[in-house]
Amino acid sequence: MKEPVVQLSEAEYRDVWERFDAEFAFRPSMNPATWPSIKEPLDSVTWSLASLDDDPGYERLDRLVEVVEKGLAACVPPQGTLFALDWQHASFRFSPHLVRGSEQERWPLSPYPDGDYYIYLSEDFLTGSFSHPWEESLCLFGHGLLDFVSAEIDDILGSSVRRSGLPPHRA
Incomplete structure (x- = not known):
């Protein structure tokens, strides 16, 4: 990639979302009876973000974002890229190793959902x-x-609410 962050073309956006929908059985909903809204993979852990409601200086939120971004970057080779998907909005392909410096672009989106589903893949x-x-x-x-x-995420958010899509006692 020549640029560290590139907005997906309409065709690529459609292809990536169709694949995500198919592989993760994405079911957007505000109804708790339908959650989780994806088929969570076997190698997955889900945490509640509710503890961040009592984070007036956003210190734990900032730490959460930093830990997740470092973790994702560590899983991508130096020339590799990630998708940053924002449901029903512009989505991106980006190189996590070329963003976040003082002179560099920031990561698109955030691991924290700001009013919509945010997905890194x-x-x-x-x-x-x-x-x-x-x-x-x-x-x-x-x-x-x-x-x-x-x-580190356990330290920031507390115990997980699901593992492999199941409550911890059933995983």
């Missing part, structure tokens, strides 16, 4: 994150990513 769709704005949850998936970040 590796090119093979095996590693990434899915943040749900109404459930107030963050699902991270991919063995390498979980190995890299789980302990």
Whole structure:
């Protein structure tokens, strides 16, 4: 990629979302009876984001974003890219190793859902994150990513609410 962040063309946007819908059985909904809104992968852990409601200086939120971004970047080769998907809005392909410096562009979107579903995906769709704005949850998936970040995310958010799509006592 010549640019560190590139907006997906309409055709690529459609292709990536169709593949995501098919592989993750995406079901957008504000209805708790239908959550989780994706088929969470076997290698996944989901945390509630509700504890961040009591974070007046956004210190834990900033730490969460930093940990997830570092973890995702660690799972992508130096020349590799990630998708940053924003449901029903512009979505991007970007190089995590070429963003976030003082002179560089920032990561598109955030692991924290700001009113919409935000998704980061590796090119093979095996590693990434899915943040749900109404459930107030963050699902991270991919063995390498979980190995890299789980302990720190537990410190920031507390115990997980699901593993492999199931409550912890059933996973």
